[in-house]
Amino acid sequence: MASDASSAGPVPDGGQVPFQVSVDPEHARLAISGEFDREHAHHVLAALTALAGTGHRRWAIDTAQVVFCDAAGLRALVTAHHLARRHGCELVVERPSPCLHRLVLLVGLDQVLDIRAAGSAAPPAAGGHRLQPSTGPLRAGHPVRTVPAGD
Template identity: 40%
Template structure:
């Protein structure tokens, strides 16, 4: 488009949309809340993200993640997985059933957790990964790093077999 004097008209910059939780989950209260089996998880300011320890026994723990894993929440995920590893769980199963979005920062948090666990002879396995995240893992080649499983029980069986 041109102006009357022959110069190109500048387009009006579009304002980026407000970011909102894509999970559609009810927003829990801010701060700490009790999760299943009495474990605690922290929600971000939007209440869209959480990590809940579902099961922990021996050297294996299952962490259910819900919400969006992005630049704002990746450090929380990394921290929770690091806490589980520090508690002696070298095999981690991350249940992705509640994850609506995961970007490069989230992948970085998972790789950091995997590297820490692998150094101790364990690893990170992902269960119930949605097709969009599965494509991202395939494109980046990370499907070869993490075991991808259809269910939590499948991932636990693989972790037990690898521990033998």
């Protein structure tokens, strides 16, 4: 039996993407959809505490439907990792959405979390190197100004 925690968050086009956490205690699995942010991260942690009593040695979080993730979402994943370890379990983040996978790689959490990408997710960084953003001041070829040292 699966249970859900839902709320809605805005998306850039003005529509609503519902946030949802589905819990499958029989398979020790969560599925997250929508915006995984400060307003919703606590729902994921509450759902994970429900897995603590299942007796499973492996917990899985399917994040294929996550459309946005902020620092609170990342913090929730790290907290989930530690919670699983305290219960003698491993946590696997399955099918990360492209936005979540990219963020995990950029901040280096791929060195902490067990990320299992699927065909629709961004591929792991080649050679263990982090990917650079395609836009913004860190992208390749962007001119960098030097600032003279003060007298």
